[in-house]
Amino acid sequence: MLSSMARPGGSGRRRRNSQGEPSAGDQQQPQQQRTVLSAKQSRLSPVVQASNCNSTAMVLQKTPVQQQQHPAAQLHHLGHQIRTDTGRNDYYTVLTPEDLWDSMQRVIDSAAEVLHLPRQYIRLLLRAFRWDKDRLLDSYYEADPDEFLAKYHIPQQQQQQQQEKQPHSSAEMCEICLAESPSLSGAGCGHRFCSDCWTAYLEEKMASNGQFDAFQCPAHRCPAQADDFLVDQHLINGRLRSQYRRSILQTYVSNTRRLAPCPGLDCDMAVSLTDDTGGLVCRVTCRCGKSFCFACGNDWHEPIGCEMLRRWLQKNEGESMNTQWFLVHTKPCPKCHATIEKDGGCNHMVCRNVSCRYEFCWVCMGEWQPHGNQWYNCNRFDKDRADKLKQAQAVSRDYLVRYLHYYDLYMNHRRSMELESRLIGIISAKMTEIQQAGLSWVECRFLRDAVDALCKCRRVLMYTYVFAYYLKPSNQQRIFEDNQRNLQLTTEALSEVLERELDLANLQRLKQNVQDRYRYCTSRAAALLQHVYEGYQGDWWTFDMNGGQPSPGNPSG
Template sequence: MDIEDADIPFDTQDKDIKPTKNSYEVDFKVYSPLDIQKYQSKTIDEVSQILGQPPEATAILLRHTRWNKERLIEQYMDKQEELLEEAGLGDEVATRCRIEKAPAGFMCESCYIDDDPDMQTFAMKCGHRFCVDCYRQYLTTKIKDEGEAARIKCPGTDCNRIVDSKSLDLLVTDQLKDRYQELLTRTYVDDKEILKWCPAPNCEFAVECHVKQRDLLRIVPTVTCNCSHLFCFGCSLNDHQPAPCPLVKKWLKKCEDDSETANWISANTKECPRCHSTIEKNGGCNHMTCRKCRHEFCWMCMGVWSEHGTSWYNCNRFEEKSGSEARDAQAKSRQSLERYLHYYNRYANHEQSAKLDKDIYLKTERKMTQLQSSSGMSWIEVQFLEQASQALQQCRQTLKWTYAFAYYLARNNLTEIFEDNQKDLEMAVENLSEMFEKPVDQLAGLKVEMMDKTSYCKRRRIILLNDTAENLKIGKFCWLY
């Protein structure tokens, strides 16, 4: 076992760890800043007793070794003087860390004021003395403007001594102390590979997860913060299951490089395949009906919609051209572009549909009171709309990334199974999305059907993610790029 593996940052009980229920889920735990500060204080006290160093010096030593207790104790026993020097503690000097009046003949090397009998000064154990006003201004600049805390050095020329918390407490305001502590907490999390801050705006929680960087091609470590934000612990992006982080990075880079093409294919209008009237997509569902000729078709493949509920449904698969159609370089290049457009178009469509589905829900929510009064249903009974909306958001997020995943897959039996699972989930999502867009006065009669379809969508998503996660872990998938 690596030292880092053994150096678990918090005392955890089995009941505190999120149990793994499915193959695609990982164990994780969420901590508040107060949790982290309590652990820091506990660790500092424990190590301080072992080393015989004061708590403020022990804290500096722990930060120097990135809070690896075993490594610190080992280095301290082997090369104490060298470690103290490297950490910014150095040799003890016969001076005390306290504010006192300026000694005779003193001149502050920062503001050059001298001969002031009432001037207060401060020096750490390195002996570099400055007036209190300059020292305070220096610390304020470091903490408030530069965001520094863990490695604030003495303002003396070429001095490597680190300003400890005890010295800082003598000099700065309570408000600045709070900012200093906040920065130290952030440094602690940043120093630990198994901890990351939740990337949601204004969120103060940190997440612990033991999935390592070397495992990110086999595991997609999606975690859920206490603020309800889902993100990938590996790359801090929003949940991108089932696609692994290296693949996501590659896909986003490709989409960025092909931005002009992507802009072209993600246009919001298309022509009716029968009468060629311009049609705008204003909902999440892909079932389109031309207002002019009433032709029903699929927004994605432009095929007849009636075939999408049968075994003929093949909208999610990219059909390779025969070899004779791709003999020369130009044909191969065109086929490569068509293949990319197939997957990107569906990727972008699910992203757009998720936003449109959410907009529809927000509009529907305002009519839920009307649904209550017209149907006699209680507020709790109409919550099936919210559950359906959340399921649509989650499933479309998954479907979006299945197309990035499928783009890089080499064709084999596993690919067929993956696309079958993808197809089943996509058909279920389209059915639920279509029901979701019905007029409010029809929603009461669709309640049972919508609840059943919501549950079915969730189950199909779990099946897809479980199957993909299991094959990823054992390295069964073959990649094209």
């Protein structure tokens, strides 16, 4: 049951805590808000057409989807505030739904002590202010209390008390079903309904509309908010009651800076950051076993920042399936270099890029205007014209080929990491076999440590190719690529040992070989990451967040 006991008392203009001292909220700045980054990204979609006569050509360009982000993902998008993953877990704690509910109730109690309003209304106000208690308190005491409550459709306390004291006849009429009932209830706005109508109304909102919070009065165009006590009193269905409670917790977690919901399948737990001095972009691991980035909710992506990962996933969502098809079936606009597909018979094209509108011939890619008298010149080979066309096509193709290079490397390591995660079962069987030969579990633990090191190195390698894709050429970039190559060589060597060379005939030699390889592999990963972080701190890195894609009207990019 939701706690909803009202706290009586008038509202003073100056906030004070339980000891009578000024509240800390008078001096604190509002906290930043948190919105988890959705895993769904934007797509590369055809949005502009070029056409004339009976022919059309489609200009394919990116249409990014506006996404809400956690402030950490916005502020630290280039990776300057990534916390290095040292394997320690002492800077965060994992909270169960019960822990989260208690934490939320403490925030409500703290605000109720200052505002002197019923607790069920405090929760509604905190939700309206995205659980920023300091901002709520500042806004409340900067405005007239009655006007403030009316603005957020909260019934005034005096009005609520008068309505409760007002004598009612033994049987009142419900405003929905018009049936008489001795016990009607309302949201403090004057409209009153029977328990059956309230239950039907709430269940309809939840089951049909997918709404699990912020319920208004059922009366026509009445904006009054139904408080938690009222909803909890009339919500009989146990499954919907659980979803209602879960929705409240999700809103609380997603808007609290130091909390992050676990993205694991069917996991209701959250992670609380107890120490954010090392940065909010850090690796956390839930009790369900899911490791993820605290700031954006994606899989842990060291050494790149949240914004770079978002751009990469957005690009892959639209381009990875289409890039090779583009190389064969499209041409770049001779003027703006937008990728164009011809889907009609006429060769007279008009680019519909609003900043271009260039008319050209699909055959020779030359300007269309001279073709009225020189159409048949297209069948003759013109070396100068061919060189210009080749150069224009090369600009667009080079960008796509470069993207494919890094995308293939990224996906290869991703697939290898997924396959190597299956080694855990194989290694567990090998460990059991070794224990039967006389060694203890601790003595054969080296095999499990090697698999963990292999998966970590694969993950680091996978994201270094995203880093390399956006990185501009420099001397430090060449050093980075050398470190990347060394890590890849040692990772492949370790993978080969674990998958093909587990000879249990000589356990001591096997243990020494595996330990040497995974320790060296771990050291190479640490060296690469140290170089990247030194580059962040020293501003060595410069990034092209377009990935080398040429700008319209600029063939050289």
